[in-house]
Amino acid sequence: MRLARPLLFSLLPLFGACQMFAESAPSPTANLVRLQGLLSVDAGQVMFSPCGEKRRFALVDGGATGLLPEAANLSADGPGPLFADIRAAMGATTVPGADGQLDVRTLYRLQREGHGCDDLNFKRLLLRASGNEPGWHVSVSAKGLILDRPGEPSLALPYMEEQLPDGRFNLSSEANGQRLELWVAPQRCVDSMSGAVQHLSAELRLDGKIQRGCASFGGARNE
Numbered sequence: 001m002r003l004a005r006p007l008l009f010s011l012l013p014l015f016g017a018c019q020m021f022a023e024s025a026p027s028p029t030a031n032l033v034r035l036q037g038l039l040s041v042d043a044g045q046v047m048f049s050p051c052g053e054k055r056r057f058a059l060v061d062g063g064a065t066g067l068l069p070e071a072a073n074l075s076a077d078g079p080g081p082l083f084a085d086i087r088a089a090m091g092a093t094t095v096p097g098a099d100g101q102l103d104v105r106t107l108y109r110l111q112r113e114g115h116g117c118d119d120l121n122f123k124r125l126l127l128r129a130s131g132n133e134p135g136w137h138v139s140v141s142a143k144g145l146i147l148d149r150p151g152e153p154s155l156a157l158p159y160m161e162e163q164l165p166d167g168r169f170n171l172s173s174e175a176n177g178q179r180l181e182l183w184v185a186p187q188r189c190v191d192s193m194s195g196a197v198q199h200l201s202a203e204l205r206l207d208g209k210i211q212r213g214c215a216s217f218g219g220a221r222n223e
Contacts, residue, residue, distance in 0.1 A: 031089050032105060034222055036117065038081040039071055039110075045095055046071060048084065048102055051117035058095040059088075063105035066188070070197045074112050077195065083116035085109040085216065109216040111196035123219035127171075129182060129202040131213025132193050136204055138182055141220065145171065147180065147206075155180075181205040189214035 037050040039059070046059045046068060061067050067084070074082055085108040093101035115122065127140040137148040140159070147155040157173040157180060164170060167186040173179075187201040191214055202215035217223060 032087050033090060034085075034087045034108075034219075035102070036083070036085045036122070036219075038117065039084050040081045041075065042097070045098075047098065048086075055099040056097065057090075057100050057102040058093045058098040060101060060103050062089070062103040063107075065104050065107040066197075067104050067107045067110065070107070070110050074110065074195055074197075077112060080112070083109070083111050083114075087222075107197070107199060109196065109198050111191075111194060113194055114196060121218075125218025126221040127184070127215060128218055129184070129200075129204070129213055129215035130191075131202070131204060131211050132191070134211070136211055136213070138202075138204065138215075140171065140182075140218070145173065145180075145182075147204075178207055179205075184215050 035048070035050050037048050037053070040047050040049070042056075048057045048059050049055065050057075059067070065086075067086070071082055071084075086102070086104050087106035087108070088102040088104045091101045091103065095101070115128070121139070124141050125139055126142065128138070129140075130137040135150050139146045139148075144156055144158050147157070155176070155178075157175050157178075159171045159173040159180075162170045162172070169184050171182040171184070173181075181204075183203040183205070185201050186199065189198050189201040190196070191198070196214070198214040198216040200215040200217075202213045204211045204213065
């Protein structure tokens with residue numbers, strides 16, 4: 001028994017070192033960054049320039065997001081850059097003229113028209129959802145949600161969020177005599193009019209009427 005105490009105390013530094021190593025181990029997503037910018041094709045290589053920057057990064061799709069074929073589909077509609085909102089791992093590259101490489105893991109949004117680098121509200125938004133025929137648009141922030149429809153005044157409402165299985169969630173509001181629900185699911189969604197690709201599908205239920213559309217996270221919600 002007298003030998004047990006010295007042995008135990010001799011192992012304490014080892015236990016402490018193991019604990020420090022476990023706490024300091026980097027997260028698998030620690031090196032991922034979320035970026036918004038413009039896509040272009042240079043000599044067959046897809047390049048990405050972050051908003052407001054002159055740097056150009058070669059893109060690879062390590063997360064099987066479908067970004068490259070989706071970009072090819074949108075580019076077929078005409079010349080000019082595309083806007084993309086992505087999460088990627090940044091690294092070195094051997095591509096001439098590139099400042100580095102972005103290995104895309106999440107594609108939040110890809111579009112030719114609409115809200116892009118000039119979107120002043122993006123950073124404060126948690127979610128943006130919209131649909132067509134008839135058109136509707138929902139902007140969600142920490143202060144509440146705003147529903148916009150053609151020919152109707154903007155409707156600002158408080159809301160509650162409910163997390164559901166498989167990454168789904170629901171926003172609901174009962175105010176001003178109206179019942180609004182926005183159901184969101186992690187599912188690739190293509191806008192039927194613009195062809196824009198988003199990473200979420202959405203379903204708006206307003207006073208019993210159902211309208212479907214697409215959605216994506218704003219800059220204030222980085223998941």
